Amino acid sequence: METITSAANSRIKRLCALRQKSRERRKEGVFLIEGQRLCQDTPDKFLQEFYITQELLSEVSGKASGSNQFADRIRQWEKKTFVITNEIAARISDTQTPQGIFAVVSQPSYTKEQILDFDVPLYLLAEDIQDPGNLGTIFRTAEAAGVSAVIMSRGTVDVFNPKTIRSTMSSLFRMPFLYVDDLGEEIRVLRQRGVRVYAAHLGGKRIYTEPDYTGACAFLIGNEGNGLREETARLADEKIIIPMQGQIESLNAAMSAGILMYQAAMERRPKW
Amino acid sequence: METITSAANSRIKRLCALRQKSRERRKEGVFLIEGQRLCQDTPDKFLQEFYITQELLSEVSGKASGSNQFADRIRQWEKKTFVITNEIAARISDTQTPQGIFAVVSQPSYTKEQILDFDVPLYLLAEDIQDPGNLGTIFRTAEAAGVSAVIMSRGTVDVFNPKTIRSTMSSLFRMPFLYVDDLGEEIRVLRQRGVRVYAAHLGGKRIYTEPDYTGACAFLIGNEGNGLREETARLADEKIIIPMQGQIESLNAAMSAGILMYQAAMERRPKW
Numbered sequence: 193m194e195t196i197t198s199a200a201n202s203r204i205k206r207l208c209a210l211r212q213k214s215r216e217r218r219k220e221g222v223f224l225i226e227g228q229r230l231c232q233d234t235p236d237k238f239l240q241e242f243y244i245t246q247e248l249l250s251e252v253s254g255k256a257s258g259s260n261q262f263a264d265r266i267r268q269w270e271k272k273t274f275v276i277t278n279e280i281a282a283r284i285s286d287t288q289t290p291q292g293i294f295a296v297v298s299q300p301s302y303t304k305e306q307i308l309d310f311d312v313p314l315y316l317l318a319e320d321i322q323d324p325g326n327l328g329t330i331f332r333t334a335e336a337a338g339v340s341a342v343i344m345s346r347g348t349v350d351v352f353n354p355k356t357i358r359s360t361m362s363s364l365f366r367m368p369f370l371y372v373d374d375l376g377e378e379i380r381v382l383r384q385r386g387v388r389v390y391a392a393h394l395g396g397k398r399i400y401t402e403p404d405y406t407g408a409c410a411f412l413i414g415n416e417g418n419g420l421r422e423e424t425a426r427l428a429d430e431k432i433i434i435p436m437q438g439q440i441e442s443l444n445a446a447m448s449a450g451i452l453m454y455q456a457a458m459e460r461r462p463k464w
Numbered sequence: 465m466e467t468i469t470s471a472a473n474s475r476i477k478r479l480c481a482l483r484q485k486s487r488e489r490r491k492e493g494v495f496l497i498e499g500q501r502l503c504q505d506t507p508d509k510f511l512q513e514f515y516i517t518q519e520l521l522s523e524v525s526g527k528a529s530g531s532n533q534f535a536d537r538i539r540q541w542e543k544k545t546f547v548i549t550n551e552i553a554a555r556i557s558d559t560q561t562p563q564g565i566f567a568v569v570s571q572p573s574y575t576k577e578q579i580l581d582f583d584v585p586l587y588l589l590a591e592d593i594q595d596p597g598n599l600g601t602i603f604r605t606a607e608a609a610g611v612s613a614v615i616m617s618r619g620t621v622d623v624f625n626p627k628t629i630r631s632t633m634s635s636l637f638r639m640p641f642l643y644v645d646d647l648g649e650e651i652r653v654l655r656q657r658g659v660r661v662y663a664a665h666l667g668g669k670r671i672y673t674e675p676d677y678t679g680a681c682a683f684l685i686g687n688e689g690n691g692l693r694e695e696t697a698r699l700a701d702e703k704i705i706i707p708m709q710g711q712i713e714s715l716n717a718a719m720s721a722g723i724l725m726y727q728a729a730m731e732r733r734p735k736w
């Protein structure tokens with residue numbers, strides 16, 4: 193294992209750029225993950241390099257082979273592991289208490305054909321979601337609800353943002369997703385293929401529990417501050433509403449998405 | 465209006481302490497809010513003082529009376545408004561782009577008697593929720609779902625934390641809540657009063673859509689990392705589970721709470 197002690201090292205500079213800039217991540221087709229749990233759960237085929245602090249490495253090296261999944265993984269990947277100092281870890285990290293382990297990972301990516309290729313699909317369509325935590329929660333809930341794929345407008349926050357990754361957990365490696373330039377066009381394509389598109393909308397006439405979601409369908413969720421653009425909402429088959437008591441204006445975007453996805457999930461459940 | 469130009473001013477030091485320390489907030493029985501929206505939505509009875517930047521004040525002063533709710537409010541509260549510099553605003557603010565308006569606000573508080581005094585109540589019981597954003601989302605969703613009150617273990621994050629306030633929106637002023645030293649004891653009291661307590665639990669036998677939530681009931685939600693303590697879960701009438709597909713271990717705590725609260729809300733809806 194090579195040891196890196198200077199923050200000016202070009203590898204370290206690259207890691208900082210990968211953390212901060214979606215442009216850098218896109219250019220290289222990789223992203224940075226942090227923490228034992230994520231580094232352990234990432235499938236082998238995505239892993240490229242590990243960066244571990246001397247402190248954590250010593251701790252891990254003491255574990256008997258077979259006794260600790262994370263330790264075993266680091267041993268397996270020894271040739272692609274770099275040892276770093278705590279100071280460098282603090283510089284690379286997105287959190288205030290770095291866990292001492294980072295990995296450079298390939299971005300999972302899917303073609304339009306793969307995204308369309310499901311029997312009786314359930315899609316989540318997101319327009320311009322801005323909060324990385326919300327997007328991460330949507331991915332994690334989507335996996336649990338058995339959603340086929342998440343389709344996002346280009347204006348949606350980068351799913352490889354460190355904050356999104358923290359809240360998706362490892363769902364990011366399992367939930368198919370696609371960014372599209374024209375979400376409206378995508379809605380048209382889905383409808384032509386028999387997918388019924390429901391827009392979550394405060395002006396919806398039907399309550400979300402009324403439709404039958406056991407067929408091919410999609411939920412369309414708008415931006416946190418402004419909801420869906422009218423021209424996007426108009427392209428859906430139907431607007432549905434989540435009724436609200438009290439005086440709040442809207443639910444959190446991830447919460448709305450989750451409530452809808454679980455409504456569909458439970459209707460579809462006999463077929464799980 | 466008095467103008468404050470020094471960050472060393474004792475009023476400004478107090479605001480910083482109120483932002484950072486739950487102990488200071490508790491001692492004074494007040495908290496700090498930030499942003500036009502929240503300052504506008506806070507009921508008069510809770511307001512104590514406003515702090516506004518010279519820049520925002522000039523903008524607001526230009527609005528004709530009656531044309532802008534926020535401008536009208538600042539005019540009304542003129543005698544309890546202090547003018548501050550952008551530098552001071554940056555120091556007081558919890559965000560990277562301060563909105564230039566802050567208020568010191570009394571903490572809403574409720575007695576045990578008030579919390580118990582509902583016909584056919586629906587409670588959300590939270591054990592040691594740590595993420596301020598999760599707690600805020602729980603409050604906001606609880607209001608929308610018609611929850612009677614949120615009851616929290618003492619180990620739950622402070623609801624007057626600036627991050628919680630941002631995600632509760634103004635629900636904080638409308639949703640009754642209580643911190644209790646012994647959540648188990650509270651569960652016993654509720655059950656004695658005929659409230660059926662459902663623990664959200666990965667070991668639950670019944671699926672969450674099966675029980676009838678139209679009677680007096682409560683959902684018990686655990687901590688983000690560890691779920692409910694076994695000794696707390698055991699005190700519930702029943703453990704219920706939100707089924708999950710895929711490989712994730714659990715849903716986000718606020719999401720679990722929201723899915724359960726909306727399940728109950730929709731069953732109760734004919735009576736809204």
